[in-house]
Amino acid sequence: MEISFLGGASEVGRLGMLLRHQGITLLFDYGVQPADPPVYPMEAPPVDTLFLSHSHLDHCGMIPVVSRRSETDVLMTPVTTAVTNILLEDSIKVSKIEGFPQPFSKLDIRTMNSNVLPIGYGDTIEIGGFQVGVHSAGHIPGSSMFEIRGSQTLLFTGDLQTIDTRLVRGARPVGCDVLIIESTYAGRFHPDRAVTEEAFLKKVQDVVERGGVALVPCFAVARTQEILMVLSEMDFDVWLDGMGRGVSQVYLRHPGFLRSVKEMRSAFGRSRIIRSHHGREKALQGEVIVTTSGMLSGGPALFYLDRLKDDPRNAVILTGYQVEGTNGRSLLEESLIEIHGARTKVTCEVAYYDFSAHADHKDLVSFVEGCDPSTVVLMHGEAREELTGALEGRECILPMEGERHSF
Numbered sequence: 084m085e086i087s088f089l090g091g092a093s094e095v096g097r098l099g100m101l102l103r104h105q106g107i108t109l110l111f112d113y114g115v116q117p118a119d120p121p122v123y124p125m126e127a128p129p130v131d132t133l134f135l136s137h138s139h140l141d142h143c144g145m146i147p148v149v150s151r152r153s154e155t156d157v158l159m160t161p162v163t164t165a166v167t168n169i170l171l172e173d174s175i176k177v178s179k180i181e182g183f184p185q186p187f188s189k190l191d192i193r194t195m196n197s198n199v200l201p202i203g204y205g206d207t208i209e210i211g212g213f214q215v216g217v218h219s220a221g222h223i224p225g226s227s228m229f230e231i232r233g234s235q236t237l238l239f240t241g242d243l244q245t246i247d248t249r250l251v252r253g254a255r256p257v258g259c260d261v262l263i264i265e266s267t268y269a270g271r272f273h274p275d276r277a278v279t280e281e282a283f284l285k286k287v288q289d290v291v292e293r294g295g296v297a298l299v300p301c302f303a304v305a306r307t308q309e310i311l312m313v314l315s316e317m318d319f320d321v322w323l324d325g326m327g328r329g330v331s332q333v334y335l336r337h338p339g340f341l342r343s344v345k346e347m348r349s350a351f352g353r354s355r356i357i358r359s360h361h362g363r364e365k366a367l368q369g370e371v372i373v374t375t376s377g378m379l380s381g382g383p384a385l386f387y388l389d390r391l392k393d394d395p396r397n398a399v400i401l402t403g404y405q406v407e408g409t410n411g412r413s414l415l416e417e418s419l420i421e422i423h424g425a426r427t428k429v430t431c432e433v434a435y436y437d438f439s440a441h442a443d444h445k446d447l448v449s450f451v452e453g454c455d456p457s458t459v460v461l462m463h464g465e466a467r468e469e470l471t472g473a474l475e476g477r478e479c480i481l482p483m484e485g486e487r488h489s490f
């Protein structure tokens with residue numbers, strides 16, 4: 084078996100991994116790095132089957148470019164298909180607004196949908212001489228790890244979370260010979276989740292008690308829903324805006340991929356959905372506003388921030404990692420934000436809580452130990468070498484994009 088990365092090996096973003104064996108070519112994920120302009124993976128050769136681990140743009144953003152070519156089957160869970168459709172449609176809209184060339188059309192998305200074969204956890208798919216098993220990756224609802232059984236057993240994790248969160252239970256190790264594992268948080272540690280949740284709620288309560296509004300920018304996919312569930316612990320007046328609304332409804336239609344549909348339904352039911360400009364004005368009189376985008380690169384979050392930024396009773400509470408060069412990062416580091424093309428000072432409070440959906444350093448190490456492979460391939464990370472010291476006794480491979488490795 085031979086693997087090579089078309090992107091996303093030494094970097095976070097635009098992941099694509101080819102697996103070739105006895106004339107069969109499989110592709111695992113094909114994403115884009117949503118930057119300004121977007122960064123695309125290397126061109127993919129014709130592939131027999133495409134496996135999608137989950138519905139984040141850095142994994143799914145370029146799928147239609149491959150799936151439009153011929154009769155390429157696309158295997159993913161039904162909830163991944165539904166959310167991927169929302170993201171792909173939105174990325175066409177964004178490129179139109181920003182003036183980027185768009186690598187695929189709406190017709191290509193339709194072709195992708197006609198080639199989708201739905202899969203579920205516990206399934207085994209036969210392809211050529213392989214058997215491919217599907218396991219939960221614990222990252223977001225529907226996220227999958229693929230166990231490829233041939234002459235050796237390979238496990239491709241996609242993005243991985245091993246602790247239980249409100250939305251999904253953590254992934255369990257799968258015994259394998261070669262483990263191809265993400266390493267986003269190599270060398271870094273998350274605070275305890277329960278402590279983070281408590282501190283976050285305390286901060287929201289402080290803001291509400293001093294008469295302010297808490298603006299909580301969230302990623303549409305999974306983070307919005309998790310934050311709504313955390314907020315439902317208290318009796319806040321919560322307003323929901325942005326793309327997270329549609330994704331929440333998709334999740335509620337796929338209850339089998341949620342840890343507790345009852346809790347999510349109750350959290351969603353308790354929040355007030357904003358559908359109009361009038362609704363936005365009313366939300367500004369409320370207590371908490373949950374909206375996209377998570378890094379303040381666009382979306383309704385900027386409208387609210389513009390209105391809330393000058394009153395020190397208000398707060399912007401970030402809930403995800405803020406990538407270098409984004410509005411969210413400059414807000415955290417310099418209290419500056421770009422709105423309508425102008426850099427503006429933000430005087431309200433800015434806070435950040437780590438609700439990461441990725442395994443941290445110690446979780447990655449114990450996951451590797453649980454899978455007990457002889458070879459570990461580290462991908463999807465900028466500090467992969469931080470992990471190798473903790474994996475002594477196993478061969479560690481840190482592939483670069485375009486390199487071929489055989490097993």
Ligand SMILES: [Zn+2]
Nearest residue numbers: 137139222242
């Ligand atoms: Zn992800």
Ligand SMILES: [Zn+2]
Nearest residue numbers: 139141142242
């Ligand atoms: Zn990712």
